[in-house]
Amino acid sequence: MGKHVRVLAFVAVLALAAAACGGGGGGGGTGPTGPTTTGGAIKPGGTLRAWMDTDVTAAFDPQKEYFQVSFAFYRCCLLRTLLSYNGKGPDQEGDKVFPDLAAEMPTVSDDGLTWTFKLKQGLHYAPPLQDVEITAQDFIRAMMRTAKPEVAAGYSFYYSVIEGFDDFAAGKADTITGMTAVDDYTLQIKLTQPAGDLGYRFAMPATAPIPPNPADPKAPLGVAEGHDDDYGRFLVASGPYMFEGSEDLDFSVPAKDQEPVAGYQPDKLISLVRNPSWVADDQDDLRPAYVDAISVEICPGCEQEVAEEKVANDEIDHIFTNGVSAQTARKFSQDPNLQDQYFVEPGSGNYYLAMNLAVPPFDDIHVRKAVNYAVNKEGWRRLSGGEASGEIAGYYTPPSLLGNLLEGYDPYATPNHEGADSPEGLQLAKQEMAQSKYDTNKDGICDAPECKNVLSIGVVGRVAEAQHQLIAQNLAAIGIELDTKNFDNSTAYGKIFDPKNHIPFSVFAGWLQDYPDAYTFYFFPMYGPSILDQYNTNYSMTGASPEQLKKYGYEVTEVPGLNDKIDECAALTGDARVQCWAEAEKILMEDVVPIVPMIWSNVEQIISSRIVNYTYCLFDNQMAYEQVAIAPELQ
Amino acid sequence: MAKVQTEDAREDAGLEPSLGAGVGVEGRSPWQLFWRRFRRDRVALVGLVLIGLMIAAALSAGLFARYVVHHPDVNEFHFDMLDEYGLPLGPNKEFWFGADPQGRDLFLQVMYGARTSLIVAFFATGLEVVIGVVLGVIAGYFRGKVDTFISRMMDVVLSLPVLLLALGLVAACGLQPQGCLGGLIKPGLLLVSYVIGLFSWPYLARIVRGQVLSLREKEFVEAARALGASNVRIMFREILPNLIAPIVVYSTLLVPANVLFEAGLSYLGIGVPITTPSWGRQLSDASSLFQSAWWTMFFPGLFLLITTLAFNLVGDGLRDALDPRAEAAAYARKGRRRKRKEAMGEGEIVATEPAPTGGVG
Numbered sequence: 003m004g005k006h007v008r009v010l011a012f013v014a015v016l017a018l019a020a021a022a023c024g025g026g027g028g029g030g031g032t033g034p035t036g037p038t039t040t041g042g043a044i045k046p047g048g049t050l051r052a053w054m055d056t057d058v059t060a061a062f063d064p065q066k067e068y069f070q071v072s073f074a075f076y077r078c079c080l081l082r083t084l085l086s087y088n089g090k091g092p093d094q095e096g097d098k099v100f101p102d103l104a105a106e107m108p109t110v111s112d113d114g115l116t117w118t119f120k121l122k123q124g125l126h127y128a129p130p131l132q133d134v135e136i137t138a139q140d141f142i143r144a145m146m147r148t149a150k151p152e153v154a155a156g157y158s159f160y161y162s163v164i165e166g167f168d169d170f171a172a173g174k175a176d177t178i179t180g181m182t183a184v185d186d187y188t189l190q191i192k193l194t195q196p197a198g199d200l201g202y203r204f205a206m207p208a209t210a211p212i213p214p215n216p217a218d219p220k221a222p223l224g225v226a227e228g229h230d231d232d233y234g235r236f237l238v239a240s241g242p243y244m245f246e247g248s249e250d251l252d253f254s255v256p257a258k259d260q261e262p263v264a265g266y267q268p269d270k271l272i273s274l275v276r277n278p279s280w281v282a283d284d285q286d287d288l289r290p291a292y293v294d295a296i297s298v299e300i301c302p303g304c305e306q307e308v309a310e311e312k313v314a315n316d317e318i319d320h321i322f323t324n325g326v327s328a329q330t331a332r333k334f335s336q337d338p339n340l341q342d343q344y345f346v347e348p349g350s351g352n353y354y355l356a357m358n359l360a361v362p363p364f365d366d367i368h369v370r371k372a373v374n375y376a377v378n379k380e381g382w383r384r385l386s387g388g389e390a391s392g393e394i395a396g397y398y399t400p401p402s403l404l405g406n407l408l409e410g411y412d413p414y415a416t417p418n419h420e421g422a423d424s425p426e427g428l429q430l431a432k433q434e435m436a437q438s439k440y441d442t443n444k445d446g447i448c449d450a451p452e453c454k455n456v457l458s459i460g461v462v463g464r465v466a467e468a469q470h471q472l473i474a475q476n477l478a479a480i481g482i483e484l485d486t487k488n489f490d491n492s493t494a495y496g497k498i499f500d501p502k503n504h505i506p507f508s509v510f511a512g513w514l515q516d517y518p519d520a521y522t523f524y525f526f527p528m529y530g531p532s533i534l535d536q537y538n539t540n541y542s543m544t545g546a547s548p549e550q551l552k553k554y555g556y557e558v559t560e561v562p563g564l565n566d567k568i569d570e571c572a573a574l575t576g577d578a579r580v581q582c583w584a585e586a587e588k589i590l591m592e593d594v595v596p597i598v599p600m601i602w603s604n605v606e607q608i609i610s611s612r613i614v615n616y617t618y619c620l621f622d623n624q625m626a627y628e629q630v631a632i633a634p635e636l637q
Numbered sequence: 638m639a640k641v642q643t644e645d646a647r648e649d650a651g652l653e654p655s656l657g658a659g660v661g662v663e664g665r666s667p668w669q670l671f672w673r674r675f676r677r678d679r680v681a682l683v684g685l686v687l688i689g690l691m692i693a694a695a696l697s698a699g700l701f702a703r704y705v706v707h708h709p710d711v712n713e714f715h716f717d718m719l720d721e722y723g724l725p726l727g728p729n730k731e732f733w734f735g736a737d738p739q740g741r742d743l744f745l746q747v748m749y750g751a752r753t754s755l756i757v758a759f760f761a762t763g764l765e766v767v768i769g770v771v772l773g774v775i776a777g778y779f780r781g782k783v784d785t786f787i788s789r790m791m792d793v794v795l796s797l798p799v800l801l802l803a804l805g806l807v808a809a810c811g812l813q814p815q816g817c818l819g820g821l822i823k824p825g826l827l828l829v830s831y832v833i834g835l836f837s838w839p840y841l842a843r844i845v846r847g848q849v850l851s852l853r854e855k856e857f858v859e860a861a862r863a864l865g866a867s868n869v870r871i872m873f874r875e876i877l878p879n880l881i882a883p884i885v886v887y888s889t890l891l892v893p894a895n896v897l898f899e900a901g902l903s904y905l906g907i908g909v910p911i912t913t914p915s916w917g918r919q920l921s922d923a924s925s926l927f928q929s930a931w932w933t934m935f936f937p938g939l940f941l942l943i944t945t946l947a948f949n950l951v952g953d954g955l956r957d958a959l960d961p962r963a964e965a966a967a968y969a970r971k972g973r974r975r976k977r978k979e980a981m982g983e984g985e986i987v988a989t990e991p992a993p994t995g996g997v998g
Contacts, residue, residue, distance in 0.1 A: 307925075328722040328723050328724050329722075329724065329926070329929045331722050332720075332722045332724060332929070335722075380716070381714055381716050384716045384723055385714075385723060385739060387722060387723040388719070388720070388721045388722050388723045389721060390722065391723075462906060464739070464921075464922050467911045468714075468739040471712060471739075471911060471912065475712075
């Protein structure tokens with residue numbers, strides 16, 4: 003073929019490819035019109051169809067799972083706890099706990115060390131144990147399993163405050179001495195120190211009751227005996243739903259011979275059906291549970307954008323996700339047929355930049371404050387997807403956990419949150435830097451050798467790398483030259499998890515609540531005694547003792563912290579507790595300054611037009627499956 | 638249309654002077670002959686012009702940034718070019734190619750990307766040529782065990798999973814500021830160039846080896862040996878000059894392959910550093926946004942296409958211009974067709990211009 007013809011062929015192919023692939027910027031969902039997602043008629047029935055691109059992390063083992071999506075399944079559907087949430091948002095007391103299996107809120111002794119729960123009577127487990135009543139001993143059984151080292155529970159540390167918990171975990175006792183079933187319907191818990199948020203801790207799924215095994219009543223862990231690694235596949239439900247096929251579970255045979263429940267196929271499918279015991283007992287004020295069944299397709303490695311398109315086309319009803327693609331967000335927002343199916347909700351987490359207080363130049367508070375002024379938070383957020391990704395954070399803990407007491411508080415505010423990319427922001431940053439010992443000529447530029455080649459750890463990814471670049475540019479404006487390194491998630495976390503690595507700066511840190519109390523934001527990330535040799539999440543070494551600093555090889559001998567304040571707040575309850583956390587927040591942001599708070603993250607949800615009574619649950623940051631219904635004519 | 642057969646064309650084709658051309662024929666050097674043949678290939682000239690434009694664009698990117706579009710920093714974020722959802726906006730008066738997914742000036746990103754691609758491609762090609770030519774000449778000249786060893790080395794390198802090794806090497810050496818091998822291989826453009834060059838030299842080495850096996854039997858080599866020339870002198874002063882043509886042609890064709898290799902590595906996220914614009918990474922960043930921001934993929938893709946096409950066209954043209962046998966064969970074919978037509982009475986006897994390079998249809 004002549005050369006000319008080859009050239010023409012090349013161009014023709016290009017044109018054909020462009021024509022085939024071209025078309026459509028945003029716009030136009032074509033989902034059928036149907037009942038509105040709010041205010042439509044509610045009629046029980048139908049199957050809710052969901053999708054997720056990753057399975058739960060521990061096969062639904064309630065002691066092991068430490069994953070928000072798992073928490074959502076437990077709370078809405080599978081497991082009831084002493085106290086629980088109403089499945090609603092921040093404006094509807096979604097951050098509060100209410101009696102669930104407890105008949106009323108617990109009584110607490112004056113010294114805060116004894117908590118007494120009265121249980122509702124006549125509540126039963128799902129099949130095959132529909133004849134077994136839920137009693138106080140079942141909660142002790144759950145806590146024993148949580149403490150058991152072989153189970154490797156996800157958050158057992160929350161329960162070390164219970165008398166005897168750690169001794170049982172260490173094998174020094176046969177029971178948890180601080181937990182007593184006074185009678186079948188009264189549970190008493192004694193603590194080693196006051197914990198004002200114990201109610202929240204007993205709303206966690208690890209505390210859900212584990213029934214006794216009728217075939218082996220003496221088994222210490224009941225039906226979970228022999229299932230140290232896989233109880234989730236033999237889970238006995240107590241909520242409005244159960245795994246399909248639960249009635250076929252046979253606990254009369256040895257654990258290793260039992261067949262797992264059919265309604266959960268790892269990496270493939272979750273199928274929930276109504277729990278007939280829950281229907282019969284009819285003692286649940288928190289969960290209307292309108293739908294008859296929930297079917298979740300698990301598609302590891304699949305493109306979420308494909309699923310988003312299916313939601314727009316009503317092929318599936320919901321995706322378990324915290325965010326959607328920017329293109330989907332724009333499409334849903336701009337299409338009149340889809341606008342009512344797109345929601346931006348307040349999340350329960352944040353993102354921040356972590357500065358190591360024990361590594362120069364961040365051992366100087368003026369440098370840390372200058373960095374706070376310099377970072378362009380609005381640009382960072384724009385790269386994340388704009389306003390939908392979150393609210394610019396003026397401080398560390400999400401406002402809803404502080405009772406919104408710090409509304410308007412932003413000690414390092416710059417015009418439009420643009421940091422050093424605005425003249426005023428740059429001026430503020432320089433003024434702060436000029437007070438630092440690392441600005442030798444006091445011109446507002448960090449010029450000491452410690453300001454050069456500062457290692458900064460980030461993660462790979464188009465957005466994350468661009469954000470890292472932006473931060474590097476902002477800090478360069480005040481003389482701090484970052485040596486940016488981006489790694490995959492696992493490697494990046496591995497580097498900052500080890501305090502011996504002396505990582506000066508990391509740009510991908512974030513934190514998510516375990517329950518709606520500021521304690522969960524302070525206990526690990528900002529508390530000196532929580533610093534660990536491995537998997538340490540106090541990246542800044544906040545509150546580290548001189549002994550800890552020496553142990554990890556730091557030359558700096560002391561760093562600021564607020565350990566005492568955290569201890570003080572942790573013992574309080576009610577409004578006093580929230581007020582205390584607000585005060586701690588100011589100490590953190592003005593006297594310690596270990597971080598640059600970037601955003602309080604939002605959660606985006608999209609739903610099909612079949613969903614009626616859409617409700618968002620603040621606790622698990624997902625649509626509340628037990629609150630929503632399927633439009634009657636589409637069931 | 639009557640065409641005039643020029644004496645130059647006949648000479649180019651190695652044909653005898655035409656009747657009546659008794660006036661003396663001016664001699665030309667091989668390079669003049671080459672250029673005369675090359676410049677007649679219009680498609681190759683177009684390719685040359687495009688290469689020139691691409692090089693000019695790469696060299697003048699900084700000037701464009703500062704004095705034309707007034708965005709002196711190619712990595713500057715322009716957040717006003719991201720909409721409320723963080724999606725890039727399209728071409729306008731200030732941003733000729735629109736914004737890239739990070740809100741940067743895509744026009745500048747593409748211009749600087751040309752610089753990256755050409756630097757890596759030329760450096761990698763140079764490395765390939767040096768290694769390939771040296772080893773190919775040595776293998777072909779000495780034959781025997783030396784040839785066997787070098788040929789097996791070629792086989793091994795050709796058998797390596799290039800992409801996987803490139804991934805590992807770039808990832809490993811790219812993560813440490815001091816690089817690898819005592820700082821010899823540092824993160825950046827050089828690292829990518831080394832990776833490309835080190836895995837691609839066997840292709841040229843094989844071609845050179847084949848040519849040398851033939852040339853070493855020629856009389857001029859015997860003569861040089863008889864005169865006491867050393868092996869090194871014979872290899873690189875006698876034999877190598879005769880290989881310039883195929884080396885140049887093949888090298889020209891290596892460049893676009895290396896441009897694509899660099900783009901591929903960058904597409905996979907393991908090429909040049911993130912602060913260095915690269916067409917491959919631009920295509921990768923654009924892949925998830927193509928439906929709503931077509932420009933983010935179109936312009937880098939177009940420039941990549943033009944660059945590789947231009948080098949391929951020039952390479953074809955060089956091959957045809959440097960190999961007179963190719964043109965002679967083409968001219969001879971055309972001459973036979975003319976005579977067939979005459980024999981069948983289909984046409985007059987007409988003089989013809991020499992056949993254009995690039996083959997005949």
